[in-house]
């Protein structure tokens with residue numbers, strides 16, 4: 572279940588399409604530098620995977636298959652460089668209805684949040700971050716790719732990788748998220764040895780997935796629900812999105828699959844529980 576280096580084949584359609592959308596007007600906004608993160612951030616309490624060979628950041632894809640029927644729904648809160656202006660014009664990259672549904676259904680979940688999303692929606696970010704039902708992890712600050720050729724996403728240089736991830740945690744603290752977990756999801760899932768080595772000093776565990784919901788730009792909630800239900804096995808990590816404009820069916824998918832998963836005996840958990848269950852089994 573732990574793969575130090577893995578080429579990504581799972582589709583992260585969202586990343587690719589966002590870049591297509593970004594092509595006409597991508598620009599960096601200028602912001603004042605954020606305070607440097609402290610040496611102790613992110614918090615150390617949640618379980619992490621021990622680094623791989625040569626201290627390289629470990630990669631987690633799913634929990635144990637033989638430790639009960641658990642499944643983690645994860646939600647990526649993407650926000651790329653050009654989307655601030657689009658948000659200002661009314662496009663919604665948040666999904667309050669989805670978060671409300673998770674609360675109503677009492678679904679523990681892990682939200683992989685970009686720093687830009689937290690800056691755009693600080694009140695929602697804080698609300699999610701302070702709700703014990705959820706845990707907030709990093710999906711980078713800028714949603715740039717950490718390898719070349721990653722669904723057309725702009726690429727961040729090796730020298731900027733560590734700072735980008737730490738900047739996301741700095742934003743989380745700034746908006747009032749106290750205990751973001753030290754898990755990092757690469758934009759598009761794209762990573763290689765160089766990226767994993769660059770992030771070693773940050774102390775994060777890289778979190779991938781084993782079930783692609785296909786919710787990005789989907790219009791057929793039933794089809795996405797089927798993908799999830801057909802793909803889930805004990806210990807699975809399901810990737811979904813928390814961005815209404817780019818993943819409009821996700822709330823309906825959650826309302827559909829959660830009761831069905833529970834009827835099949837699955838217990839919904841956060842990624843930290845799956846990582847904790849994996850430790851001691853390696």
Ligand SMILES: [Zn+2]
Nearest residue numbers: 647649758759
């Ligand atoms: Zn993403």
